[in-house]
Amino acid sequence: MRGRKWVPALLAALAFAWPLVVPATTAEIESDVVEATLENGLTVLVLEDRRAPVVANMVWYRVGSADEHSGITGISHMLEHMMFRGSEQYEPGEFSRVISRLGGRENAFTGRDYTGYFQVIGRDHWETVMAMEAERMQHLKLQEDEFRPELNVVKEERRLRVEDQPNALLREQMMATAFFNHPYGNPVIGWMSDIEAYTLEDNQAWYDRYYHPNNAVVVVVGDVDAERVIAAAREHFGDIPAGELPVAKPRTETPQQGERRITVEARAELPYLMMGWKAPVLNTVDDPVDAYALLVAAGILDSGEASRFAREIVRGAELAGATSARYSAFSRLDDLFLIAAVPTADTDMDTLEAALLEQVERLQDEPVSASELERVQARVIASEIYQRDSVRSQAFQLGMLETVGVGWRESDRFVERVRAVTAEDVQRVAGEYLVPQRRTVAILDPQPLDGDAPPEPASVQPHGDTAGGM
Missing domain, CATH: 3.30.830.10 (Metalloenzyme, LuxS/M16 peptidase-like)
Structure with missing residues (x-):
């Protein structure tokens, strides 16, 4: 976690509290969301909200623990950590330091169906963080000397958030009991035995497989002009080539025969x-x-x-x-x-x-x-x-x-x-x-x-x- 909150309060609430797992519901969203699809397959969603001079910038990847298999459970979450450990343009930790200097806040999250990265920043700097996200979508730099310390962080995170929390441990084992061959039976953070066996090559392979514009959604909400945001997305993401995505195998759960x-x-x-x-x-x-x-x-x-x-x-x-x-x-x-x-x-x-x-x-x-x-x-x-x-x-x-x-x-x-x-x-x-x-x-x-x-x-x-x- 590198000394940060494990997950924003909103995302934690979304994970369980039923009134918060449903989407926003107003005619304003229907009329005001602007959608564009770039030639490389990237989806861009923009919603203008000028009530405050702030902007939320998010990049979502359609990959999470549901895409993992036995032996590498939790690798989506591990890669999420490594996305902050350096790229061709940014040294390890520099991504976060730049956002902090600009007065913004940022974090990331991994779920069963997605991995996401976000920044909340002043309206004058949203394009800066968008360009930074585009850079690490294409030019992540994975290094062994950064991987090993971060692996220890993830192992400690699992100990603190699951193994030392009896309610979380119960839920994890209940999910594994409820689902035999359905991917939601695996924990998002991964089983400890799998975490301990991760390699740098596992992370590189996962990045190369899923981190492509045609597997991503960029969302920008706040004090922005939608046309300008879409133009900026074309400028910063448009030259990134689409990737060849794996064909997902059906993983139909074995019928349950009783309680x-x-x-x-x-x-x-x-x-x-x-x-x-x-x-x-x-x-x-x-x-x-x-x-x-x-x-x-x-x-x-x-x-x-x-x-x-x-x-x-x-x-x-x-x-x-x-x-x-x-x-x-x-x-x-x-x-x-x-x-x-x-x-x-x-x-x-x-x-x-x-x-x-x-x-x-x-x-x-x-x-x-x-x-x-x-x-x-x-x-x-x-x-x-x-x-x-x-x-x-x-x-x-x-x-x-x-x-x-x-x-x-x-x-x-x-x-x-x-x-x-x-x-x-x-x-x-x-x-x-x-x-x-x-x-x-x-x-x-x-x-x-x-x-x-x-x-x-x-x-x-x-x-x-x-x-x-x-």
């Missing part, structure tokens, strides 16, 4: 329960109504103090100190509908699990009331309108949608599709997807803490599928 269960023993103060059901996403479902109905179902279960988990399980029966529900429709491949909870001191795990499943079964057995449905729909829409206050979040939403293959225009349809979800839709998808045959249950069995153990988080914050920092 799967695991118990993870780890040092922790409190036990922890997670359950996940295999569910389709917009890219894989026949009817988008199913994906949006699942998103609303997650909101009915857990979306604030008025949600069912909070009312019935936390405050009512006092079985859990904290709960969470998450579903994202925006990924490349099928994902999981997830719920999680921390039991209170007097609650055993069987009782808590039964209470959570009772609320899931209630979605299947009876239609949600009109007032509750309207409240959840309004909460989703309101949370997305609020996000327009940040140029970075707008850029993230546009880039994420475009990179995973949904397309940024899905943001235009979001409000309409959320409002179109009916009580019958929610009941139907709960009955079709949230069934035992699709379910994986993971239980954290806390072991005694020693003096060096890290403190347990006070609330449910299951780690998502994004690794970041440099």
Whole structure:
């Protein structure tokens, strides 16, 4: 991480908190986003937002942990780190020093479906950082003396963010149990045995394979002129030749034959329960109504103090100190509908699990009331309108949608599709997807803490599928 935050708070929230995984939703985006495709295949998206003299510049690559295979898991994240360790024009660390001198902020992130790099900078300097990104897209300089120290950083990052965090460790092992041959079963940061075996040649091969303009999306949001941005993109990226991209093999998950269960023993103060059901996403479902109905179902279960988990399980029966529900429709491949909870001191795990499943079964057995449905729909829409206050979040939403293959225009349809979800839709998808045959249950069995153990988080914050920092 080189002393920086592991991942921006926004990206961490996007990884799990269901109200934040959906795209911005306004007619302004529909009318104001300007899109261009360069001759080399680079996609450029520009959104003018002149409310403040700042600009978010992002470059997204359509490669992440889902593209990796056994033996090199986490290599996308490792390469993300190496992108800051020097190029033909910039010495190691100089990229970051230049941005700091210009008064900007920058970081990077790796997900299952993408790797991204961003800067937030004053309106007078956006073209400078764009040119810098174009330079390292083509001229990254990988060096052994830079690779070895950075490899140690990544190993320590895994220890701190996963192996020393019992909730994260539980989620990682649950994903590996839920998915047999589906790439989301591998952690974004990689398995430690694979990390330890990385070579400089592995990084070079990954860069040569995926870091091409025809596998990238440039997103610029802020106080800019769209025509000028597109002209600058042509100037700085236009001469980079398109690359020959590998043909992705289908990786269809082996059908699940029944409920799967695991118990993870780890040092922790409190036990922890997670359950996940295999569910389709917009890219894989026949009817988008199913994906949006699942998103609303997650909101009915857990979306604030008025949600069912909070009312019935936390405050009512006092079985859990904290709960969470998450579903994202925006990924490349099928994902999981997830719920999680921390039991209170007097609650055993069987009782808590039964209470959570009772609320899931209630979605299947009876239609949600009109007032509750309207409240959840309004909460989703309101949370997305609020996000327009940040140029970075707008850029993230546009880039994420475009990179995973949904397309940024899905943001235009979001409000309409959320409002179109009916009580019958929610009941139907709960009955079709949230069934035992699709379910994986993971239980954290806390072991005694020693003096060096890290403190347990006070609330449910299951780690998502994004690794970041440099």
